[in-house]
Amino acid sequence: MSGRKIGEVILDLRNISLSFGGVKALQDISFNVLEHEIRAIIGPNGAGKSSMLNVINGVYRPQEGDIILRGEHHANMDSYGAAKAGLARTFQNIALFKGMSVLDNIMTGRNLKMKANMLQQAFWLGPAQREELEHRAKVEEIIDFLEIQHIRKTPVGRLPYGLQKRVDLARALAMEPQILLLDEPMAGMNVEEKQDMCRFILDVNDQFGTTVVLIEHDMGVVMDISDRVVVLDYGKKIGDGSPDEVRANPDVISAYLGASH
Amino acid sequence: MAFFLETLLGGLMSGMLYSLVALGFVLIFKASGVFNFAQGAMVLFAALAMARFSEWIPGWLGTENLFVANLLAFIVSVVVMFVVAWLIERLALRYLVNQDGATLLMATLGIAYVLDGIGQTIFGSDIYKIDVGMPKEPVMMLESVFEGGILINKEDFIAALIAALLVISLSIFFQKTATGRALRAVADDHQAAQSIGIPLDRIWVIVWCVAGITALVAGIIWGSKLGVQFSLSTIALRALPVVILGGLTSVPGAIIGGLIIGVGEKLSEVYLGPFVGGGIEIWFAYMLALVFLLFRPQGLFGEKIIDRV
DSSP: OOSOOOOSEEEEEEEEEEEETTEEEEEEEEEEEETTOEEEEEOSTTSSHHHHHHHHTTSSOOSEEEEEETTEEOTTOOHHHHHHTTEEEOOTTOOOOTTSBHHHHHHHTTGGGOOOOHHHHHTTOHHHHHHHHHHHHHHHHHHHHTTOGGGTTSBGGGSOHHHHHHHHHHHHHHTOOSEEEEESTTTTOOHHHHHHHHHHHHHHHHHHOOEEEEEESOHHHHHHHOSEEEEEETTEEEEEEOHHHHHHOHHHHHHHHTOOO | OHHHHHHHHHHHHHHHHHHHHHHHHHHHHHHHOOOOTTHHHHHHHHHHHHHHHHHHHHHHHTOOOHHHHHHHHHHHHHHHHHHHHHHHHHHTGGGGTTOOHHHHHHHHHHHHHHHHHHHHHHHOSSOBOOOOOOOOSEEEEOTTTSTTOEEEEHHHHHHHHHHHHHHHHHHHHHHHSHHHHHHHHHHHOHHHHHHTTOOHHHHHHHHHHHHHHHHHHHHHHHHHHHOBOGGGGGGGGGGHHHHHHHOTTOHHHHHHHHHHHHHHHHHHHHHTHHHHTSOHHHHHHHHHHHHHHHHOTTTTTOOSOGGGO
16 A cells, blocks of 8 residues: 555444334444444444444434544534534435436535625626636536546436446545545445445545545455455454455454354 | 417416426425425515515615615515525434435425415515516517418516526536535435545535526516415416426426426316306316326326425
């Protein structure tokens, strides 16, 4: 890997428990994420990976446990609060704004950074106009970075799945997040698309220093790009460490091979 | 031919006003999934505010100038509608996020009664007039093309023009500005919008403000034609067929639906009226809406999510 330096703990999850009625989605899970690293959460279907991400992102509030982001407690934030705190995410079943063009979709990611008020926008006054152009320039950089120039004006609903996933990533990047949460970024992709996505994730991490937390179902890809891996199974943490350590962990092996629990 | 054109234009002009009220429904439904039964009450409330402030303001300021009085009354009414929008979000909607469609619908029914009550308590319950200086006399047009020309009601024409201008500027606002983009984003997907840092509560206030402005303009136009009275709040019901026709989720649908219903009412009254004894104008729109509900429940342009209502 390149010259990026893994830093201090940026996100610390302590004893997180989440249940829906009688279903215990997450049970007493603790792990941390270091600045600039790529941290993967893996596990079989129904292991609680997405729930975990939704907890970090403020969609779900855990019944127990604490989320510490840059030394501050954040257990009660909602997803708007998470966005403000510098967390961006993509969605497993793409949640783009289907009626809008690729460009507009990515521009929505700049929303928090826009300062002009509505009146200025309504009358297209100087500050609003200038701001729109600045953000547009930034968005064009992201578009170039992810190589989606050719579909800039296309309504997102018409794009093939692999490209939609890329636009989803672009929208998240437009927020210039400190931490990027990716929910199965490679699900449903063919090999070539997967390779592209891996390359983008590594580049984002490398060039912008963005901390990446990603969920994957499939172990293969993740092991190649992650610095550290957390393994969940039935809402419990069964492994945590470098890819090699995790791969050698007997609990992980049995979870993946479906041995008796 | 001239007579046909006259009827057609009359229909288009009244249709534009339906579009305006329908737009109020569509905006709120798109952005928050709420079918706003209080739209009619908002029209009445706004018209009452406009009527009474334009009456009071000359007394307060000692000005006789009708234009100044109306302008100030308009500005004050806009502010009043913004406050109403903010209060609705603050006191009702905020607590109903992610509730069932029926719950939200009932909440707006409640809001409608509260608005009706408060409006008449503050502003009085007599019949008031709004005089914004609209010309009342009809004009002849195209006399060189047709024999006798066609007769146009100037008041209707100006009203339609104002409605059209408002609709166009709102569309541009939604397409071209950052706030408009955020509004469209929320309309598309609440969850995703929130996670990229679009504040839902603020967006909802904005949408209700915009709906308040459409209500105000509709209230002023209808109020100056018919007088401001309680029956104004039932006018919004006439926009219901428009919304069904155009689709609950489509802004262009609201506009085109309004025009179709306006034209259909007038044409059917004139050409079918004699055979069934007249009075078609009153039920035509509902009949058309019923046909649409049977064969194309999502409307002309809507998405198939009408089950949320």
